[in-house]
Amino acid sequence: MPEEAIGERWAQTLGEYETHLARERDLSEHSVRAYLVDLRSLAVHAARLGIDDPARLDLRALRSWLANLKTRGAARTTLQRRSTAARVFTAWLARTRRAEHDAGALLASPKAHRELPPALSQDDIRAVIDAIEVDEDDPVSLRDLAIVELLYATGIRVGELVGADVDDVDLERRVVRVFGKGRKERAVPYGAPAGAALDEWVRRGRPQLATAQSGPALFLGVRGGRIDPRAVRRVVHDRLGAVEGVADLGPHGLRHTAATHLLEGGADLRSVQEILGHASLGTTQIYTHVSNERLRAAYRQAHPRA
Template structure:
């Protein structure tokens, strides 16, 4: 089993080119499955049966795992059994018919347009003192809200990924899929200030081409960005406590409320499925319903 898991990890990282985070998640889920199977006396991966997979998921449910977690683990199991069959480690794909609970899709909290404007304007005002970190923070917040990119995509950006002539940023999303995302003039101005006045003052020799660097001069990490977003949003009265992914939700919601085409938003966000993007239409509808109930005398 150990050798099989090591080969599966190589498959995920090298052949499928999944992110390190996704590889870790899949490997943890499959390891849990393997441990469960070993308790049932199954030590050969080719001997895994559908009933073993189902009993594993049932055990997860009994121990209080959420529907979202169960759905993810079922997906990991199906990927594993399909790989076993394809590589000759199993006679057939035992997990092909494994079902999974449909995860509850909750409406993500988002900022109102005025709250988002306060967030970025306060960051820009704070950057007026000219400190490198202040310039960097303003540029990161402007870019997150302007583009709706993921925090991992933000910290992975290099200087050459920004096309200032066309106001586009080249992003490598999940599965290393490349896309170009536009940004507006406020984000462009904040980026220019950071690149001209701030980056050189912070950048260390080992920062490479990183667009955004931290206080020590190396490529900024995701935790620093999350801390920044939470801290800045906490300064806005009444705003929900959201992180960088909440800004992604906010950008998508505001685009749709402004009349953007759903497929254009899908392309901008890098969603593989349009169904994922459609979640934001429900967010907008929910906000409209709340406004109607509060304002209409016959609601």
């Protein structure tokens, strides 16, 4: 969407907001880009209403924007995301005195339909890990096993795994330090199988791939640099797809699976929230629905009068 379509004042303010998101909030490039796409949509709509300055935004204009998006068939999740982007933006305008009041303070978000995240069974996970043939002379096999084990053991995000350095792993205490959304730091424990796979990778596999460009990165690509998120996703998809009957859920599916198995094993919701790095307990609560649904399915299958 060209900046000429939104006017000079909008373009200037969005440029300043982009700097704020990247430098002060330390958001990823992807997150910054997503915010700006949503806000440029708002800017174009506001310009059509004759609002050439973000400082002149009001609640009516914001609601008109969302209503227009809904009329054009935007999904509830899209509307929810864009209303959130607008509220964060207008709060920043008011806080930095770029606007006299927070136009989005009373803007409500449409409730998004929350589907149960898919998860693998414990037998499926075991089959996937057992199918990874490890060869000490093949560093990629050692790396792939460590990646799958760590993602399942901790439920960390792909970006958190990719950003981890060797010194972030405490092999003795079996804890990995990661930086989540907004660069929030947390320490996540992992079990003995993941610990053994990580130890083999760090001691035997990583030195075979390491180059002068490797730096402190924990996981490396085949050329020796820090592994790319796309490469991690490809590893997981390949390893899941190699086992017949196992759903190819990708890395985020392993995150969902880890959370589900923790709750099924008796972990409390607050602990799972800390492990996953969720800012809100409400985000974690959806996994209780997964466990309850599995319980009901098992009951229907097993009980003679279900």
